[in-house]
Amino acid sequence: MKLQEEQIIDQHIRLAKSGFAALKKVTGFSCCGCGLCVSICPLKSIAFDDVKKQPALSGKCNQCGLCYLGCPRSFLPLSKIDAQYFGTGAGEEQQRLGKFIDFFVSRSLTPGIYQEGTPGGTTTAIVHFMLENGAVDAALLTRGKHPEVRYCMHPLPYIATAPDEVLASAHSKFELSPVLSLLEELSGYERSLFVGTPCHIIAFRKLQLIGSDTFLRDKMPELAQIAEKLTARITFAISINCFLNHTSMDKAYAWLGIDEKDLLRFNENVSKDLYEKAFAAGKDWRWFFRNNYVSKDGTERDYDVNQLGVLVLPSGCLLCNNLIVSTQADASIGFYGAETGVKEVGWNTITIMNNDLKKIVDEMVAAGKLARKPVLRGFGRTLRICLEKLIPALDVMRVKEYLKTGSWAYPKPLKLAKGPRKTYILGLELLFLGQTIRKKFFYDGPLKALKKSGVFLPTVY
Ligand SMILES: Cc1cc2nc3c(=O)[nH]c(=O)nc-3n(C[C@H](O)[C@H](O)[C@H](O)COP(=O)(O)OP(=O)(O)OC[C@H]3O[C@@H](n4cnc5c(N)ncnc54)[C@H](O)[C@@H]3O)c2cc1C
Ligand code: SF4
Ligand code: SF4
Ligand code: SF4
Missing domain, CATH: 3.40.640 (Aspartate Aminotransferase; domain 2)
Structure with a gap:
């Protein structure tokens, strides 16, 4: 492990020698927009571009490479972090x-x-x-x-x-x-x-x-x-x-044709009186999960969350x-x-x-x-486990296409998954099912495709 870690770190120290240019490799695809590099740069030469949601060089770079080495998307000693701070339960x-x-x-x-x-x-x-x-x-x-x-x-x-x-x-x-x-x-x-x-x-x-x-x-x-x-x-x-x-929420609003000032609800962001009204009108907890918005004039509209992803997924x-x-x-x-x-x-x-x-x-x-x-446990457990077995690891957003065109493809496999329509799975089982969908469609699948693409990826060890 020690030797393997040494090789990994030495390799990244070599890459870091190109200074901000090394960080540019990260911003090509992997950056999560956390802003840490801005705080690390000793020359205060990194600004966060709020439109691109990425760091940009705003001053002189002495090629110290610290921004790159500190970035979580260059290398990530995940097993060490877990061992040092938490351990596996x-x-x-x-x-x-x-x-x-x-x-x-x-x-x-x-x-x-x-x-x-x-x-x-x-x-x-x-x-x-x-x-x-x-x-x-x-x-x-x-x-x-x-x-x-x-x-x-x-x-x-x-x-x-x-x-x-x-x-x-x-x-x-x-x-x-x-x-x-x-x-x-x-x-x-x-x-x-x-x-x-x-x-x-x-x-x-x-x-x-x-x-x-x-x-x-x-x-x-x-x-x-x-x-x-x-x-x-x-x-x-x-x-x-x-x-x-x-x-960019602005892109999302432009697509939906709405003004943020007029919103009473956007997805989870909803005033409590609004869902009290929804319950009084016979709706239930599934309404809260809906991908919809409500405007001050009373308009309530569902929208296609897949299309939103195509527009604004980082x-x-x-x-x-x-x-x-x-x-x-x-x-x-x-x-x-x-x-x-x-x-x-x-x-x-x-x-x-x-x-x-x-x-x-x-x-x-x-x-x-x-x-x-207490958390509700075991509600719909068997169904959740069966569904999890059926979910394949898929690159639903088709990253290879994205690398060629700069645009996401519409994730057809998600067309059917419009959120909970029946209350057979609730509480902790629903959270677990959400985690599996997250992992299979938005991590395992894309990562497999990305590994073959030659794009710069973080080293996680
Ligand atoms: C993009 C996004 C996706 C989410 N997806 C899920 C999900 O799938 N499942 C789930 O269970 N929960 C999700 N959440 C979390 C959920 O929306 C609530 O933030 C969380 O439940 C905390 O609720 P609260 O009522 O305690 O927060 P509040 O008391 O309302 O406080 C909100 C806190 O969030 C912080 N915050 C707000 N926006 C951001 C942001 N963009 N980045 C960093 N910090 C921020 C604020 O500083 C504040 O401390 C998501 C949140 C975000 C921002
Ligand atoms: S000077 Fe700043 S931008 Fe340049 S490599 Fe060092 S930390 Fe990065
Ligand atoms: S530290 Fe890395 S992941 Fe975070 S904003 Fe800078 S480049 Fe992006
Ligand atoms: S999914 Fe959420 S936690 Fe993960 S990189 Fe994106 S913003 Fe960060």
Whole structure:
């Protein structure tokens, strides 16, 4: 292993000698838009291009190669990260969700937070509580760029230092957010946290590892120093779950012919009164899962999620080996698997991997800030297992075509998979099924095709 690791690292150190040109290999296909390279560059010569959702050289490059070596999509010592920070848990639940010490369904009990959250506001509630109680003094979050728009989905990373500033981050922005571009600013605070998607978490863990692992430190001493400085004071890395992301919501809105200002709902982002109305009209939890939008004038329209993918799928998401839930975060918060009944939405699942965070969350439950109930287990298990056996590893987006044309192909195999229409599979079984679809169609299949294509791919070991 040591020898193999040495060969891998030496090979990447050689590649890194071309400086930013080496990072350009990553941005060709693999970049996940995490923003970390912006924080790493010692000359501050990397800016994040918010249109392309990629880093761009904005100043002088001395070819130190640190941006490339620190990037999670050059090489990723995944097995070391898992061994150092978490280890593999026992049983199906821990193997799929990480080595959690607690796992339950939750939602905020603070009306203002619950109302704004997607769906239960657990993330906002936890960050708010931690700033209020001095557990941290800064939190790196993502808000909308347009505060006057209720569901602004144009992401803007920012640092909150007071509880009230956290509210601006509530609800999901369905576009890549370069959260880690503010890591250096965050490292100036004594105790801090950040919230990101699983790719932000894994990028951060790689950097933490470079700062602490003797072998990697010796190989990359300059990067190790930067890594230590950037990560030392960050106490918690919290993930929101993520299936896939988008490059541009503007493109999506243009295609749909809608204005963000007029939206009352876009997918999961939906006000609580709206789904109370939907339930009163006889709809159930499946409505929450629909790919649709609702405008202020009452228009409710389904749209073709496959077509949306064709327009705005970031290529780097297909190299994301996280299966919806982050197994390397201190906590990972989502909504798949949260519903325990069919006339019920507005809850999160939360897996907690960190003892200190668990204590804080327990305190919140005791203080009446967070509702907690068990995850629904075993509902539709046999059917889920049978379906999983039938799902092949397919390159549904046809990456080879993309490499030739720069456009995604319409994923026909997904035509039938329009989300849950019957409630035979619910709770944890639904989350597991989602993970399998994610893995087979959006990781295993594309990766197999990409390996044959000669495109630059991260080395994961
Ligand atoms: C692109 C995307 C895809 C997702 N796919 C799934 C899925 O398939 N299954 C699932 O269970 N959950 C998914 N989620 C997570 C889900 O939408 C909620 O974010 C999660 O359940 C937390 O809900 P909450 O009510 O606790 O969050 P809230 O209290 O509403 O807080 C939202 C938090 O998310 C952060 N945030 C918002 N947008 C972004 C972004 N683009 N990048 C980084 N951080 C962001 C904010 O900083 C804030 O801390 C996805 C989220 C995104 C952004
Ligand atoms: S980190 Fe080094 S190689 Fe990368 S852009 Fe900055 S100066 Fe150039
Ligand atoms: S994956 Fe992150 S660190 Fe790597 S090039 Fe993209 S934005 Fe930069
Ligand atoms: S799918 Fe993976 S790479 Fe894409 S935004 Fe989500 S966590 Fe990041």
